[in-house]
Amino acid sequence: MIKNKIRHWTKRNFLLGVSVLIVLLILSIVIAVAIGSTYIAPREVYKAIIYKLTNGLMYKDTSDAMVMAIIWEIRLPRVLLGALCGAGLALCGILMQCVTKNPIAEPYVLGLSSGASCGAVAVIVLGSMSSVGITSITMGAFLGAILTGILVFAIGTQLGRTSSTTRLVLSGMAISTIFSALTNLLIYVSPNTNQAKTALFWTVGSLGGAKWEILLFPFIIFCIVMIITFFLSKSLDILLVGDTSAIILGINVKWIKVLLLLLTTLLTSALIAVTGSIGFIGLVVPHICRTLVGSDHKKLILLSSLIGAIFLIGSDVMARGLFPPLELPIGIITALVGGPFFLYLISKKNYSFGGNETC
Template sequence: MDINSQETRSFSYKRGFSFWTIFLTIVLIATIIGAIAIGSTYIEPGVVYKVLINKLLNQNIFDSTWNIMFDNIIWEIRLPRVLLGAICGAGLALCGVLMQCVTKNPIAEPYILGISSGASCGAVAIIILGGMSSIGITSITGGAFIGSIISGVLVFVIGTQMGRITSTTRLVLSGMAISTIFSALTNLLIYSAKNSNQAKNALFWTIGSLGGAKWDILLIPFIALVFVIIVSFIMSKSLDILLLGDDSAVILGINVKLVKSVILILATLLTSTLVAITGAIGFIGLVVPHVCRTIAGSDHKKLIILSSLVGSIFLILSDVVARWIFPPIEIPIGIITSLVGGPFFLYLISNKNYSFGGND
C-alpha cells in the first residue's frame, strides 16, 4: 500500500511539473506578444502575431491590412528588446540557481561575486573618461565585459585559490570585498563627471536597461545562455548531490572542487555577458529560484527549466512597467525588479513552511 501511495505521489508530482512547464511556456509566448504590443504607439496583439508569423516564415501568410510602419516597429525595435529581456531574465535566474547551489546559501544571487560592480565600473569608466559623444554602446559593452571578467577572476583567485579550496564563506566574503572596491571606484568616476549628462547616463546604466537591444547583440548572450543551460543539465545530478554537503558529496564520488569551479566559471561568464549588455538588474537571480523551488523542489533539471521560464516572464513584464509607468520617460528596469522582488522575497522568507530545499 505504501508503494502504491508513493507511485501515485510521484506520478502526480511529475504531472504537476509538466503542467507548469506547458503553462509557463504559453504565458511566456503571450507575454512576448503583449510586451511588443505595448509602447508609445499601441499595436493590437493580433497585428503583432500576424507580423511575427509573416516575418518568421518570410511569407505573406496574412495580408497586410495594417500600417506598414508597424512592421518596422515590431520587428526592428520591440522584438529585439523583448527577446533580450527573455534571454537576460532566463540567464540571471539560472545563475541564481547555480550560485545558491554552490554556496548552499538561500540569499545568494548572480551578483554575489561582485560581477555587477565590476561591469558597472568598466561601463562607467568608458562613459566618463571616453565622453558620450565619442563612444557608442559597443564600447560601453566592451568596457563592462572587461570589468566584470576582472572582478570575477579576482574573486575566483582569492576566494577559491584557483579552485584549490571550496570554502563558501571565503568565496562570499571575497565577493563582497571586491564588490565594495569596484562600487567605490564607480562612485568616484561618477563624482568626477564633467557634466550632469555624463553622470545621468552612467547612473542609468548601473541600474539596468534593455534600451540598447538590437538584433546584432542578441547572438552572443543567447549562445552563452544555451551553453550554460546544456552544461548545467549535464551536471544536474552533481548539483543535486552538492546540496547534501561537501562531505556527503565526496563519499558519493563527486569531485567537489571541480564541480564548484566549473559552476563558478559558468555563472561568471554568463552573468558577465548579460550585465555587459543590460547593466545590473537585481533580484531576478535571488527571487525566481525560490519561487520555482515551491514547484520543483531541489531537482536541478526541473529548476533550470522553470527558473529560465519564470525569469524571462518576470523581466519582460518588468520592462513593460518601466516603459509604461511614466510615459514617455523610461525608468531603469532595476528599480522595477527591486520594487517587485523585494516585498515578494520578504513574503517568501516570512512563510513558516518555506525552506531552502523546497518541497519534494
C-alpha cells in the same frame, strides 16, 4: 517544533505547469511588443512576427513598413533581450545558491555587477560622448565583469586549490566594494552631467539598448550554460547535501564548483554587459520555483528560466508604462516587486532553502 510538509508538483503537474508557462511566455512577448508609446494590436504583432519568421510566406497582407519596423527592429529585440536576461539571471541564481549553499546568494554575490558597472561607467565618463556607443559600453562592462570574476576566483579559491565558499563570498564582497567605490568616484568627478546621468541609469539596468546584433552573444552563452547545467543536474542535487557526503558519493566537489563558478561568471558577465545590473531576479525566482518543485535541479532549471523570462518581460512593461513617456530603470521595478514578494516568501513558516520541511 512543528513541521509542515510542502507538497511539490508531481511529474504530471510539472509538465502541465511548464506547458502553461510556455504559452504565457509567448503571450507575454506578443503583449509586451504591442504596448508602447504607439499601441499596436496584438494580432498585428503576431502577424508581423510570423511574416518575418516565414520570410514573407505567411500573412503577406501584414502592416505597413513603419509598423513593421517598430515591431521588428525596436520592440521585439528589447522584449527578447528581457526574456533572455530574466532566464539567464534565474539560472545563475540557482548555480550560485547551489555552490555556496546559501539561500541569499544571487548572481551578483561575487561582485560581477560592480565590476561591470565600473567598466561601463569608465567608458562613459572617460570617453567622448560623441564617440562612445552602446558597443563600447557593452565591451567595457563585459571586460569589467570578467576582470572581477578572475580576481574573485584567484583570491577566493586560491587559483582552484580550495573550495571554501566562505572565502569565496567574502572575496566577492570585498572586491565588489572596491569596484563600487571606483564607480562612484568616476561618476562624482564626471565633468559632464549627461555622462553622470547616463552612468547612473546604466547601473540600475535597462533594456533600452537592445538590438538584434547584440542578442546573439548572450544567447549562445546562455544555451551553452543551460546544456552543461542540465548534464550536471544530478551533481547539483548531491551538492546540496554537503561537500563531505558528495565526496563519499563520488562527486569531485572542487572541480564541479570551479566549473559552476566559471559558467556563472561567463553568463552573468554577458548579460550585465548588455542590460546593466538588474537585481532580485536571481534571488527571488529560484526560491519561488523551489516551493513548487523542491530541489530537483533538472526541474528547477527549466521552471526558473521560464518564470524568470516572464517576470522580467512584465517588469519591463511596467518600467515603460507607469510614467509615460518617462522610462524607469528596470532594476527599480524588479526591486520594488521582488522585494516585498520575497519578504512574504521567507515569512512562510513552511519554507526553507531547498524546499525541505521546516518549522
